[in-house]
Amino acid sequence: MANSDPVYLRVVEDLRRQIVDGTLPPGAPIPSRHQITRKYSVGETAARHALRVLAQEGLIVGRVGSGHRVREKPTLLPSYRSRVPEPHTPFAMDMQAGGRQPSWNWRSELAEAPPEIAQRLQLSQWSPVIRIRFVYRGDGKPMQLATSYELIEFGQSQAPEEGTSERRSTVSRMAANGTKITEISESVHVRVPQPTESDLLELPAGVQVLHVERTHWAADRPVETSDIVIPGDKFRLVYGIPVSL
Numbered sequence: 001m002a003n004s005d006p007v008y009l010r011v012v013e014d015l016r017r018q019i020v021d022g023t024l025p026p027g028a029p030i031p032s033r034h035q036i037t038r039k040y041s042v043g044e045t046a047a048r049h050a051l052r053v054l055a056q057e058g059l060i061v062g063r064v065g066s067g068h069r070v071r072e073k074p075t076l077l078p079s080y081r082s083r084v085p086e087p088h089t090p091f092a093m094d095m096q097a098g099g100r101q102p103s104w105n106w107r108s109e110l111a112e113a114p115p116e117i118a119q120r121l122q123l124s125q126w127s128p129v130i131r132i133r134f135v136y137r138g139d140g141k142p143m144q145l146a147t148s149y150e151l152i153e154f155g156q157s158q159a160p161e162e163g164t165s166e167r168r169s170t171v172s173r174m175a176a177n178g179t180k181i182t183e184i185s186e187s188v189h190v191r192v193p194q195p196t197e198s199d200l201l202e203l204p205a206g207v208q209v210l211h212v213e214r215t216h217w218a219a220d221r222p223v224e225t226s227d228i229v230i231p232g233d234k235f236r237l238v239y240g241i242p243v244s245l
Helices: 008-020 033-040 044-056 088-097 115-120 170-176 195-201
Strands: 060-063 067-070 077-080 102-112 128-138 141-151 161-163 183-191 209-218 221-231 235-238
Touching: 008 033, 008 044, 033 044, 044 060, 044 067, 077 088, 088 102, 088 141, 115 221, 141 195, 170 209, 170 221, 195 221, 209 235, 221 235
Parallel strands: 077 235
Antiparallel strands: 060 067, 102 128, 102 161, 128 141, 141 221, 183 209, 209 221
């Protein structure tokens, strides 16, 4: 490593190598700041910075009172995005396929559409919409978040409601109002989680999330749009693409 590089990078490089090659296996303790300063002949600030970088890379996790340990390598579950349009059924199937018990809770309420949501629904900014927030769990542990916004004319109720039972799907609710869903579109990007999302999903430092923007269309009219937040260390997205000959 070049002499001009910060001294903490020497510590990061050596510990990262040991984690990657298995010298430090999952669950193994990481040297404390004091041990790092002695072993690598660096200062306290460099030791602290090195541990912070490794945590941000998702290689180690820290616990108050027990120091840092090598993070267990996550097993990515498939999240199938093209099976059925109902929001809960695919998640339940994904969890059951991985041997986990699915559950969720939700809360719906009247809200105002922020600018990005208003644009996706082709509404004026801050127009009234029905907002539903979901937390999805597997074996009681938080696995995904979703926030859905739908046109107020299709909302079952404008009063706040909440529950743990399965809600009727967007497709069936729209059909009950005489509106046929003709297309469901998704746009996916990766981003840093917001602090609230990290807390709700119990994310370790350094883990990014997959953000899925999912919109239900009735012909050329968007009638519902959702923001789905999927931990990048727990899932891989799986898509099926139909082929017409």
